[in-house]
Amino acid sequence: MRDLVRETHLAKSDLIMPVFVDATITGKEAIDSMPGIYRFGLDSILDEIKEIVDLGIESIIIFGIPDHKDDLGTGAWEADGIVQQAIRKIKAAYPDLIVIADTCMCEYTSTGHCGIVKDHEVLNDESLKYNTKTAVSQVEAGADMVAPSNAMDGFVAAIRSGLDEAGYENTPIMAYSVKYASSFYGPFRDAADGAPTFGDRKGYQMDPANRLEALREMASDEAEGADFTMVKPAMAFSDIIRDVRNNTNLPLVAYNVSGEYAMVKAAAQNGWINEEQIVNEVLVGLKRAGADLIITYFAKEVAARMK
Numbered sequence: 528m529r530d531l532v533r534e535t536h537l538a539k540s541d542l543i544m545p546v547f548v549d550a551t552i553t554g555k556e557a558i559d560s561m562p563g564i565y566r567f568g569l570d571s572i573l574d575e576i577k578e579i580v581d582l583g584i585e586s587i588i589i590f591g592i593p594d595h596k597d598d599l600g601t602g603a604w605e606a607d608g609i610v611q612q613a614i615r616k617i618k619a620a621y622p623d624l625i626v627i628a629d630t631c632m633c634e635y636t637s638t639g640h641c642g643i644v645k646d647h648e649v650l651n652d653e654s655l656k657y658n659t660k661t662a663v664s665q666v667e668a669g670a671d672m673v674a675p676s677n678a679m680d681g682f683v684a685a686i687r688s689g690l691d692e693a694g695y696e697n698t699p700i701m702a703y704s705v706k707y708a709s710s711f712y713g714p715f716r717d718a719a720d721g722a723p724t725f726g727d728r729k730g731y732q733m734d735p736a737n738r739l740e741a742l743r744e745m746a747s748d749e750a751e752g753a754d755f756t757m758v759k760p761a762m763a764f765s766d767i768i769r770d771v772r773n774n775t776n777l778p779l780v781a782y783n784v785s786g787e788y789a790m791v792k793a794a795a796q797n798g799w800i801n802e803e804q805i806v807n808e809v810l811v812g813l814k815r816a817g818a819d820l821i822i823t824y825f826a827k828e829v830a831a832r833m834k
């Protein structure tokens with residue numbers, strides 16, 4: 528009877544699994560602050576992809592860790608960058624898997640910032656050029672969609688026109704529209720080695736105290752041509768997910784970020800919570816709040832239980 532009146536359902540097709548590919552390693556390396564999550568070398572990335580595909584997960588979002596960093600984040604946009612190489616390999620072996628490329632520079636710049644820095648300031652418009660080059664090179668490599676995450680002003684419009692000019696009119700953009708400057712990204716910055724070497728990201732990420740700003744950010748990305756919109760982080764921001772849901776008809780993605788994963792794992796490892804039940808509650812809660820899709824490090828575990 529309870530099933531008959533259930534309002535919210537979680538499906539495998541809702542889940543997007545993050546994948547880290549690392550140019551500096553062979554095999555796989557554990558990420559200490561994210562138990563169960565690994566960085567993979569190019570030699571072992573297909574082992575992870577096979578597991579993901581065999582579990583019935585239909586999409587991944589891919590992040591790269593390069594073997595060189597510089598002022599222009601060259602590794603983000605060069606044709607044989609780590610992510611570009613990985614995408615070519617993945618799409619050749621699994622053409623039906625939806626590969627979303629995180630489009631950012633923080634893993635690739637020597638400053639660890641998401642754009643080009645001059646005199647300790649991140650230059651918005653200058654950064655857009657390199658962000659666009661990154662998106663185009665990722666799509667050239669075979670990405671089905673780009674997900675710009677630097678959250679700078681005008682990033683969707685810049686990438687849309689860059690992709691169109693390169694002949695990729697049909698490639699969609701998943702915009703990290705509502706991205707808060709959050710401490711919940713801590714474990715990710717260990718995983719992807721992308722912490723800023725000075726300052727913080729408050730110049731281009733939002734104040735967690737703001738609600739109306741979220742609607743402005745979403746609306747400007749939608750007007751610029753975003754095909755999917757996103758709220759990130761998720762758990763402490765489910766009111767924002769609902770607000771955004773009520774104000775757009777775009778597919779809405781919630782990013783259940785690294786720190787949210789780490790908190791649940793840590794409590795579970797201590798025997799303080801029932802992990803399986805908590806994870807289901809979190810993910811169903813995000814869907815109830817209004818998310819259509821969830822990027823989550825729990826995707827594989829949840830899909831395995833759904834089998």
Ligand code: PBG
Nearest residue numbers: 631633676711712715784785786
């Ligand atoms: C890159 C990026 C970040 C995350 C996704 N893309 C880090 C950041 O903005 O600092 C965080 C994801 C997570 O914490 O799981 N800009």
